[in-house]
Amino acid sequence: MRHLCFAAAIGAAVTAAPGGLGAQAVPGRDLLDFTVGALGEAPALATAAAGGVYNPAAPLLAASGRIRGSLAHVNAPGERGLTGEALGLEWRPRPGRAVAFSVLRAGVADIPRRGDDPTTDLGTVPYDTYVVSLGAAARVQPHVALGAAMRWRAGRVDTTSASELGADVGVVVDGLLGRRDLRLGASTFLWRPRADADDRPLVLFGADARVVGRAPEREVRLGASFQGAAAGEQEGYGFLSGRLRNVEARAGLARATLGAESDTRTRLGLGLRYARLLVQVTREDSPSRFGSIYQITLSSVFK
Numbered sequence: 001m002r003h004l005c006f007a008a009a010i011g012a013a014v015t016a017a018p019g020g021l022g023a024q025a026v027p028g029r030d031l032l033d034f035t036v037g038a039l040g041e042a043p044a045l046a047t048a049a050a051g052g053v054y055n056p057a058a059p060l061l062a063a064s065g066r067i068r069g070s071l072a073h074v075n076a077p078g079e080r081g082l083t084g085e086a087l088g089l090e091w092r093p094r095p096g097r098a099v100a101f102s103v104l105r106a107g108v109a110d111i112p113r114r115g116d117d118p119t120t121d122l123g124t125v126p127y128d129t130y131v132v133s134l135g136a137a138a139r140v141q142p143h144v145a146l147g148a149a150m151r152w153r154a155g156r157v158d159t160t161s162a163s164e165l166g167a168d169v170g171v172v173v174d175g176l177l178g179r180r181d182l183r184l185g186a187s188t189f190l191w192r193p194r195a196d197a198d199d200r201p202l203v204l205f206g207a208d209a210r211v212v213g214r215a216p217e218r219e220v221r222l223g224a225s226f227q228g229a230a231a232g233e234q235e236g237y238g239f240l241s242g243r244l245r246n247v248e249a250r251a252g253l254a255r256a257t258l259g260a261e262s263d264t265r266t267r268l269g270l271g272l273r274y275a276r277l278l279v280q281v282t283r284e285d286s287p288s289r290f291g292s293i294y295q296i297t298l299s300s301v302f303k
Contacts, residue, residue: 025164025199026153026154026163026164026199027157027160027162028106028107028127028128028157029129029155029190029199031082032104032129032189032190033202034074034076034082034106035054036053036072036074036085036086036104036105037070037072037074037088037295037297039284040239040250040252040268040282040284040295041225041239042204042206042208042223042225042237043204043225044170044187044204044205044206045061045172045183045185045208045225046058047059047063048070048072048280048297049072049086049297050062050068050070050088050090050102050299051086051087051088051090051100051101052098052102052137052170053086053102053131054187055147055170055172055186055187055204056133056135056147056149056168056187057137057147057170057171057172057185057187058147058170058185058187059090059098059100059147060098060137060139060145061145061172061174061185062090063301064092064301065092065301065303066091066303067089067090067092067301067302068090068299068300068301069089069090070088070297070299071297071298073085073296073297074293075294076292076294077292077294081108081111082108082293083106083107083109084106084107085105086103086105087103088100088101089102096138096139097136097137097138098136098138098147099135099136100133100135100136100137101134102131103130103133104130105128105129105130107126107127108127108128109126111127113125113158126156126157127156127157127158129154129155129156132151132152132153133149133151133152134149134150135150135168137170143173143174144171144172144173145171145173146171148168148170149167149169150166150167151165151166151167151168153166153190153192164192166192167191167192168187168188168189168190169187171185171187172184177209179214181209181210182207182208183206183208183209185205185206185207186206187203188204189201200229201229202229203229204225205226205227206223207223207225208221208222208223209221209223212242217244218243218244220241220242221240221241222240223238223239223241224237224238224239225239233257233258234256234257235254235255235256237252237254237255237267238252239252239267246274247272247273248269248280249270250267250269250282251266251267251268252266253265253267254266254267254284263286265284266285268282269282269283270282276302277298277299277300278297278298278299278300279296279297280295280296280297281297282294
């Protein structure tokens with residue numbers, strides 16, 4: 001979905017720049033189809049980055065610890081010039097309860113400003129968006145956790161900016177099937193009042209289970225995720241992940257469809273643990289002209 005929507009997003013930004021926001025009430029919604037901080041994971045079950053950005057219930061899936069923080073950076077070099085950052089913080093005041101805070105940014109720096117004379121250099125059009133979230137999660141049953149988050153999103157295209165409040169909900173179910181540790185997750189992302197099809201919320205689903213091993217420190221997991229929106233974009237992702245003590249690895253294949261168009265991409269990730277610090281590097285490749293996306297995530301349990 002990210003690659004198929006990107007061209008439309010750039011076109012909308014350039015079109016909107018001279019005189020308004022076009023169809024988007026808050027600019028930059030398309031940029032958030034890039035799941036900053038969750039590249040390589042099922043977003044509805046993502047825990048590499050703190051903050052529960054894509055599922056407010058997900059902080060209760062993460063490693064134990066009263067305070068956990070993370071910083072993720074995404075970069076897509078080349079013609080897009082896309083960058084993104086996600087800062088997250090989680091606090092568990094007691095077992096089965098979590099409070100999360102996150103700040104997410106995504107932007108494009110290299111959109112040329114169009115004029116009547118194509119040979120004239122008019123500079124570039126700024127196009128970016130920010131999402132600030134505050135959420136809470138609680139276990140309502142031994143294997144079930146619910147979460148909710150309030151969100152403030154702001155966007156800018158050229159000299160025009162706007163902002164809006166929204167909210168999202170999520171659920172995770174974990175620890176099913178004994179040592180198989182089947183996990184299920186579902187959530188919304190970027191719901192807001194009075195949204196139309198061009199500013200639609202995503203609906204996210206994810207599932208994974210342990211297929212080899214008996215504990216998180218030595219295991220192989222098989223999983224899948226799906227995300228879709230009212231405007232017709234859909235993405236399915238299947239992956240295999242594993243951990244052996246302080247080393248983690250992940251590989252998967254994603255396929256996105258938008259109308260009659262489709263795009264298939266591979267994702268590879270490697271993670272290293274040292275004491276309470278986790279460093280993860282993920283790369284997404286595509287055979288299309290859009291090229292590759294790189295993400296690095298640093299996370300740590302502080303207390």
